[in-house]
Amino acid sequence: MVIHFSKMQGLGNDFMVIDQITQYVRLTPELVRSWSDRHFGIGFDQLLVVEAPKKPDIDFCYRIFNADGSEVNQCGNGARCFARYVVEKQLTAKRKITVETNSGVMYLTIEKDGQVTVNMGTPGLNPDRIPLLADAQSTQYNIAVANDVLTVGAASMGNPHCVLLVEDIDSAPLETLGPMLESHDAFPERVNVGFMQVISRSHVRLRVYERGAGETMACGSGACAAMVIGKLWNMLDSQVRVELPGGELDIQWKGGDNPVWMTGPAETVYQGTIRI
Numbered sequence: 317m318v319i320h321f322s323k324m325q326g327l328g329n330d331f332m333v334i335d336q337i338t339q340y341v342r343l344t345p346e347l348v349r350s351w352s353d354r355h356f357g358i359g360f361d362q363l364l365v366v367e368a369p370k371k372p373d374i375d376f377c378y379r380i381f382n383a384d385g386s387e388v389n390q391c392g393n394g395a396r397c398f399a400r401y402v403v404e405k406q407l408t409a410k411r412k413i414t415v416e417t418n419s420g421v422m423y424l425t426i427e428k429d430g431q432v433t434v435n436m437g438t439p440g441l442n443p444d445r446i447p448l449l450a451d452a453q454s455t456q457y458n459i460a461v462a463n464d465v466l467t468v469g470a471a472s473m474g475n476p477h478c479v480l481l482v483e484d485i486d487s488a489p490l491e492t493l494g495p496m497l498e499s500h501d502a503f504p505e506r507v508n509v510g511f512m513q514v515i516s517r518s519h520v521r522l523r524v525y526e527r528g529a530g531e532t533m534a535c536g537s538g539a540c541a542a543m544v545i546g547k548l549w550n551m552l553d554s555q556v557r558v559e560l561p562g563g564e565l566d567i568q569w570k571g572g573d574n575p576v577w578m579t580g581p582a583e584t585v586y587q588g589t590i591r592i
């Protein structure tokens with residue numbers, strides 16, 4: 317069987333995108349891992365799967381698999397690529413798209429300049445929502461790692477994130493602290509780990525060691541989580557330029573139960589087929 321796919325990227329966070337509307341393939345963790353391999357497969361950070369809606373008033377469903385084969389409930393950069401994919405494949409003529417993921421419904425708008433704005437929903441700060449093993453909700457949590465205690469912020473954007481402050485993003489110890497925090501016992505479903513350097517109240521630099529993928533060139537939900545946590549720490553205003561290794565995202569959040577808005581690019585690199 318031949319599977320048609322698009323290879324896409326949002327600020328260098330790269331994706332294989334398939335639709336299960338015009339074709340069908342049974343997805344297993346082993347198959348996803350074989351496809352994500354950058355030497356023996358196609359190579360990607362995440363696989364995005366477009367499905368027909370299950371409810372009225374929803375345009376599509378959208379599933380996300382990390383490179384390690386784990387299925388997750390949110391991908392910010394992927395949401396922007398998803399929007400461009402369904403338009404380019406003429407699966408919709410809409411410019412405002414409603415999509416349901418395992419973590420809820422998202423609202424996507426394709427802007428006139430081709431960028432995509434995503435309503436990423438309200439951040440989850442209750443430890444049970446993240447999930448995080450903690451006695452009470454706080455803006456800061458102390459996590460024992462190796463022989464040190466790290467102070468982190470934690471939030472869910474439909475997927476779990478922790479964020480720590482660093483003086484210099486370029487020398488941040490992602491290779492060591494990333495995996496240790498990603499799989500730390502305090503995070504029962506593992507966690508995405510953001511390393512944030514605050515440049516001003518409207519500009520941060522961020523690197524993310526992603527759950528199930530390692531360090532990526534950009535993490536959309538990670539940029540949202542970092543902005544939320546930085547604002548809760550009263551270090552950031554309500555609109556922030558998040559500078560990631562792969563480029564910049566515009567993130568906006570007014571606090572409280574307001575949604576987080578993310579705007580950024582999404583591009584198709586090539587279209588291909590793979591035989592299974």
Ligand SMILES: N[C@H](CCC[C@H](N)C(=O)O)C(=O)O
Pocket residue numbers: 329361362380382388389390391392393394475476508526527528529532534535536537538
């Ligand atoms: N690694 C993430 C999923 C992809 C998120 C990221 N690529 C984004 O743009 O939000 C997780 O396990 O929750």
